[in-house]
Amino acid sequence: MQPIATFGLIVASAYAVLFGVMKLATARRWIDRSTAAFWIFISPWVFGFLLFTAGPMVYSLVLSFFDWNLLDPASFVGLDNYQKAAADPLLGQAIKVTLLYAVLSVPLSTALSLAVALLMNTKVRGIHFFRTVWYLPSLVTGVAQTILFLWVFNPTYGLLNGVLDVFGVHGPAWFNSTFWSLPAVVLMSLWTVGGNMIIYLAGLQDVPVELYEAAEIDGSGRWQRFWNITLPQISPVIFFNVVTGLIGAMQVFTQGYIVTQAGGGPDNSLLFLVLYLYKNAFEFFQMGYASALAWILLVMILILTALVFRGSAFWVFYEAGRPTKENRVRTP
Secondary structure (H helix, E strand, O other): OHHHHHHHHHHHHHHHHHHHHHHHHHHOOOOOHHHHHHHHHHHHHHHHHHHHHHHHHHHHHHHOOEEOOOOOOOEEOOOHHHHHHHOOHHHHHHHHHHHHHHHHHHHHHHHHHHHHHHHHOOOOOOHHHHHHHHHHHHHOOHHHHHHHHHHHOOOOOOHHHHHHHHOOOOOOOHHHOOOOHHHHHHHHHHHHHHHHHHHHHHHHHOOOHHHHHHHHHOOOOHHHHHHHHHHHHHHHHHHHHHHHHHHHHHOOOHHHHHOOOOOOOHHHOOOOHHHHHHHHHHOOOOHHHHHHHHHHHHHHHHHHHHHHHHHHHHOOOEOOEOOOOOOOOOOO
16 A cells, blocks of 8 residues: 555645646736646646656666666666677567568558458448458457467467368468468458558548549549549558558567467567567566667667658648648658
8 A cells, every 4th residue: 555655645746736836827927727727637648648658768768778687786887788789689580570570561451451441431231230340350459369369370270271271281380380470470460450441441431522523524444543542542541550550560579479488489480579678678687688679679660650751752642732842741
C-alpha cells in the first residue's frame, strides 16, 4: 500500500499546484476561465504523458550512458554502450531480421488489405457479414495469435502442411527452419489485414462517385478508373497505413519470443531488435546496453519514417492536386 499511497500523494500535490496556478492566473487575468478549464481538463493526459512516456524516455536516455545490472549501483561509462553496439554481431543480425521482416510484411499487408477492401466495397447481399468476418481475426493478436499459428505451421500435423500434402507438396519445417521461420512470421502478419481493410474501406467510400461517372462516360475501363481515380484519391489513406505498419513492423516482438523456447528462432533467424533488447534487459541484466539499443531503434524508426514522408511527395495526392514539393506531407 505504501507505493500506492505515495503515488496518490504525488498526484494530489500536482493537482493542488495546478489548481493554485490556474486560480492565480485567472485572478491576475493572465488567462481567462475557459483557458484555465482547458488546462485542467487535459491535465490527466499531460500528467500521464510526463509520468509514463516522456519521463521513462528521458530516464532510458540517461541510463544508456551507464552500466547497470539492476542490483549493483549504476556506473557511468559514457559512450561505451554505443561502441559495444557498433561491434555487436548479434545486433547486426537483429537489425537484419527486423528490416527484412518490415520490407516483406508491410507491402504484402498493404496490398492484401487494399484488395480485400475493394472486394468489401461492392454492393452485394450480405456484404456486412463478410466485412465482419474479415475484421474479426484482427481481434486475435499477440500471444493468442502466435499460439494459434504454432499449430497451423506445425511441420508434422499442422493445418498448412496438411493442405500442402493434399496437393502432393511436402511442407517445410516452418518455425524449426532457419530459412522458413521468417516467411512464416510474415504470413502470420497477414492474419490482421482486417484492421487496415476497415480503414481502406472508409477511404474508398469517401471517393466522389461523380469522378467514376465522368470517367465511365469518357470510356475508361475498370483498371483505368482504379489507377487514375481510386489510387490517387485514397493515397493519403495508403500513406497512413504504410507509416503505421512500418512503425509496428520495426517493433515486432511476440512472434520471435513465443515460437521457440529460447526465443529468437533457429540460428537467431527470428532475433528481432526488440526481442534482442528484451533479452539484454531481462535475461542478461544489462539495462544500460538495452537502453542504448532502445535509442538505436528509435533513431532507425525516425529515419525510415522520414524517408517515407520524403517519398510521399511523389505519390500522395491531396484534393485535386498532384504531389509536389509544395503540397507534400510535412513532418511536424
